[in-house]
Structures are given as structure tokens and as C-alpha cells.
Amino acid sequence: MEPFKIMEIKQSIFEDNDQQANQLRESLKAEKTFLLNLMSSPGAGKTTTLVKTLEILKNEMRLGILEADIDSDVDAHSISKTGVKVIQLHTGGMCHLDADMTKQGLLGLGTEDVDCAILENVGNLVCPAEFDTGASKNAMILSVPEGDDKPLKYPLMFSIVDVLLINKIDVLPYFDFDLETVKEHVKKLNPNIRVIPISARTGEGIEEWANWLRTEVKLWNEK
Amino acid sequence: MEPFKIMEIKQSIFEDNDQQANQLRESLKAEKTFLLNLMSSPGAGKTTTLVKTLEILKNEMRLGILEADIDSDVDAHSISKTGVKVIQLHTGGMCHLDADMTKQGLLGLGTEDVDCAILENVGNLVCPAEFDTGASKNAMILSVPEGDDKPLKYPLMFSIVDVLLINKIDVLPYFDFDLETVKEHVKKLNPNIRVIPISARTGEGIEEWANWLRTEVKLWNEK
Numbered sequence: 434m435e436p437f438k439i440m441e442i443k444q445s446i447f448e449d450n451d452q453q454a455n456q457l458r459e460s461l462k463a464e465k466t467f468l469l470n471l472m473s474s475p476g477a478g479k480t481t482t483l484v485k486t487l488e489i490l491k492n493e494m495r496l497g498i499l500e501a502d503i504d505s506d507v508d509a510h511s512i513s514k515t516g517v518k519v520i521q522l523h524t525g526g527m528c529h530l531d532a533d534m535t536k537q538g539l540l541g542l543g544t545e546d547v548d549c550a551i552l553e554n555v556g557n558l559v560c561p562a563e564f565d566t567g568a569s570k571n572a573m574i575l576s577v578p579e580g581d582d583k584p585l586k587y588p589l590m591f592s593i594v595d596v597l598l599i600n601k602i603d604v605l606p607y608f609d610f611d612l613e614t615v616k617e618h619v620k621k622l623n624p625n626i627r628v629i630p631i632s633a634r635t636g637e638g639i640e641e642w643a644n645w646l647r648t649e650v651k652l653w654n655e656k
Numbered sequence: 657m658e659p660f661k662i663m664e665i666k667q668s669i670f671e672d673n674d675q676q677a678n679q680l681r682e683s684l685k686a687e688k689t690f691l692l693n694l695m696s697s698p699g700a701g702k703t704t705t706l707v708k709t710l711e712i713l714k715n716e717m718r719l720g721i722l723e724a725d726i727d728s729d730v731d732a733h734s735i736s737k738t739g740v741k742v743i744q745l746h747t748g749g750m751c752h753l754d755a756d757m758t759k760q761g762l763l764g765l766g767t768e769d770v771d772c773a774i775l776e777n778v779g780n781l782v783c784p785a786e787f788d789t790g791a792s793k794n795a796m797i798l799s800v801p802e803g804d805d806k807p808l809k810y811p812l813m814f815s816i817v818d819v820l821l822i823n824k825i826d827v828l829p830y831f832d833f834d835l836e837t838v839k840e841h842v843k844k845l846n847p848n849i850r851v852i853p854i855s856a857r858t859g860e861g862i863e864e865w866a867n868w869l870r871t872e873v874k875l876w877n878e879k
Binding site for chain 2: 474504505507508557558560579585607
């Protein structure tokens with residue numbers, strides 16, 4: 434038996450996703466559960482970053498992870514090893530989660546004992562940017578090997594996130610990737626974005642990122 | 657003025673994409689135009705690989721490139737510098753091209769003087785795998801930094817392609833990426849797949865890949 438639940442998510446029947454998203458956000462607010470929506474390309478390092486983040490935060494807040502994938506469960510296994518509660522969501526081929534699908538996942542996970550839920554969205558820079566999941570905050574990871582032109586090519590994704598993690602900075606010497614160029618492009622699209630360079634492998638920057646998340650969870654439960 | 661055409665692709669109105677795809681494939685066959693559908697995650701190196709490939713093949717066959725992107729044109733600029741005919745297709749937020757959208761693009765490009773057309777699909781491992789574009793052959797690029805678990809997570813994509821390029825092998829020493837593991841997983845999903853490790857940066861493997869393409873274009877025009 435798997436150490437976590439696997440759930441087939443049903444395609445949403447609601448026409449107005451924004452309304453569903455706002456309702457979900459309000460109900461999460463009322464029950465004091467913060468929800469982070471974490472997005473990236475395939476292979477940018479969402480799961481590795483999450484594992485490192487959970488190791489730092491798991492003893493100071495109650496965490497719960499939603500792993501959305503087309504149909505595998507390798508990521509849920511990795512998360513499960515940290516001891517943090519996790520559910521694997523299968524999107525049935527869908528390239529994103531909308532608010533109703535997220536709500537199904539949260540019900541499957543159970544949020545009554547969760548201060549901070551994190552949704553690892555499907556690896557994709559297009560579709561997830563178009564659907565408000567009802568999250569309290571949105572984060573994305575861009576990894577150095579993907580190239581510094583990505584904000585030009587996927588502007589919507591960079592416009593809608595509150596924080597951008599630039600991962601794999603330990604391999605910066607081996608790639609033509611200009612950190613300042615990325616920051617400049619991103620700030621043009623999204624002046625209020627917070628940019629945090631990290632390496633999930635070496636741990637560099639993870640403390641700064643965990644601090645950001647810690648602060649946001651606190652603000653969410655106070656307001 | 658741009659050195660290439662920019663075209664807004666209309667969403668397809670056809671219900672039966674498979675039928676549209678087969679019709680397109682037949683008409684391309686009749687006019688002796690080979691069509692390659694090239695797919696990958698964002699940042700896996702589609703454009704860089706294409707530029708290297710065009711440099712090798714442009715003096716021995718008539719090429720034409722369709723660059724599909726959400727709304728930028730940086731890739732068409734890169735291709736345009738090789739002197740090869742290129743058109744920039746904007747998908748209006750769509751995360752893939754289907755057969756009808758591809759046909760619109762081919763009409764915009766003009767294929768009467770093209771032996772080999774290459775469609776650089778939207779950077780995405782989910783949606784493009786679900787739609788037959790009408791291509792003669794399908795190729796994908798997986799890059800080393802994305803990780804060797806990708807065939808487990810995006811099995812459909814790896815199942816439907818004829819050739820898999822494993823790019824950025826020049827950075828293999830800096831990543832936990834096992835080439836043999838990938839080959840093993842991929843062959844289980846797709847026993848007839850051809851796997852070619854390359855580095856678009858150093859040029860390693862590009863000649864083998866160009867050879868594969870050269871042979872396929874020849875077979876297409878002979879049969």
C-alpha cells in the first residue's frame with residue numbers, strides 16, 4: 434500500500450473559475466489555511482525545492498502537500514519520506530488545475546489540521562498561469578538551464594506570480610544565463626515580484642525562501 | 657519590419673483532429689513535403705538544436721520553419737539569422753497546435769518550395785502529445801537538467817515520438833542524470849524509439865541527428 438492517497442480529479446463543471454477561486458480563498462482564509470500554488474516547467478526542481486523547504490518548516494507549522502501529475506506518483510513518494518502529509522492528484526491528462534480541482538484535492542488531503550498547504554501544480558508554463566486555483570499566493574521556479582529568455586516567452590506566468598525562485602544557481606558557471614537580465618525582464622512584467630535565487634541541491638537561498646513563506650503564512654492567519 | 661511573417665493562429669473548429677491530421681499528412685505526402693513536429697519542455701533547447709541542424713542541412717534541401725509560441729518572436733529571429741525561411745505562429749494562449757492550426761501555419765509559410773518543414777511546437781510536455789499535427793514524424797528533446805525521471809512523469813509524450821534527442825550532454829558531469837536509466841524507461845514505453853544524445857552547444861551528436869532527419873526526408877519523398 435502507498436503511504437499516501439491517490440485521487441483521480443474530475444474535470445471542473447463550473448463556468449466561472451474566478452468566482453470559484455475567490456470562494457475557495459475565502460473559505461481557506463476563514464479556516465486559517467494558507468495555500469501556495471507552486472508552478473514551473475517540467476524538471477525545474479519543484480519537488481526537490483519542496484523537500485528542502487519542508488525539512489526547514491515541518492517542525493514549526495502543520496503542512497500538507499498536493500502533488501498534481503498527469504499519472505505518476507514518484508513525487509508523492511519523495512514528499513512522503515519527509516513525514517509531511519501528502520496526496521497525489523491525477524489530472525487525467527489535464528495540463529493544469531483550476532479552483533474546483535484544487536478544492537477536490539484539498540478535501541482529499543483534509544485541511545483541518547493544516548496551516549500551510551502547498552499545491553505542486555502540473556509541470557507547465559502555459560496552462561497553469563491561466564487558472565486561478567484559489568491559492569493565497571502563487572510561486573514559480575525558473576531553473577538556470579532553461580535559459581534567461583523565458584520571461585519573454587511565457588510572460589503571463591511571470592506576471593501572475595508573487596515570488597520567483599531561480600533554481601540551480603550552483604550550475605550558473607556552465608550555462609549562458611544572466612541573472613540580472615532575468616530580474617530586469619521580470620520586474621518589467623511584474624514590478625512587485627520577489628525574486629530569490631536558490632539551489633535546491635546545495636541549499637543556497639532556501640532559508641530566504643522559507644522565510645518568505647513563513648512570513649506569508651503568518652500574515653494570512655493574522656489578517 | 658521583421659524578417660519573417662507573424663501569424664495569429666485561429667482555434668480549430670474541427671471535432672475530429674485525427675481525421676484532419678491524416679488528410680494533412682496525405683496532402684503533404686502528395687506534394688513531397690516532409691513535416692517534423694519537434695516538441696520539448698520550455699528551455700530544453702529546441703531552437704538552438706534547430707539552428708545547428710539547419711546549418712548542416714540548409715545547402716542540401718529546401719527547409720521551412722514554423723515557430724509556435726504563445727506571443728513572442730525571439731525564436732523566429734534566431735532561426736531567421738540562418739537564412740532559412742521561417743514563420744512565427746502565435747497560438748493565442750493555446751498550449752499546443754492541432755492539425756488544423758498546423759495547416760494554417762503551413763499555408764502561411766508556403767510549402768511549394770519546401771522539402772522539409774519543421775514545426776517547433778509550444779514548449780510543453782503535456783498538451784502537444786495529445787494532438788496529432790499531421791506531421792510525418794514526431795521528435796522530442798529532453799535535456800539533462802530536467803532529470804532522468806521525466807519518462808515516468810510524461811509517459812504519453814515519450815510514447816508517441818519517433819526520435820528522442822537527449823540534449824545538453826555537455827553538462828552531464830554536473831547533474832544526477834543517468835542516460836541508461838532514461839533509455840531503459842523510454843524503450844519500455846516505446847520499443848521502436850530512436851534515442852540520440854546530443855549537445856546543441858558543442859555540436860556533439862548533431863551529425864547523427866541530421867543523418868536521421870536526412871534519411872527520413874528521403875524515405876518520405878521516395879515512398
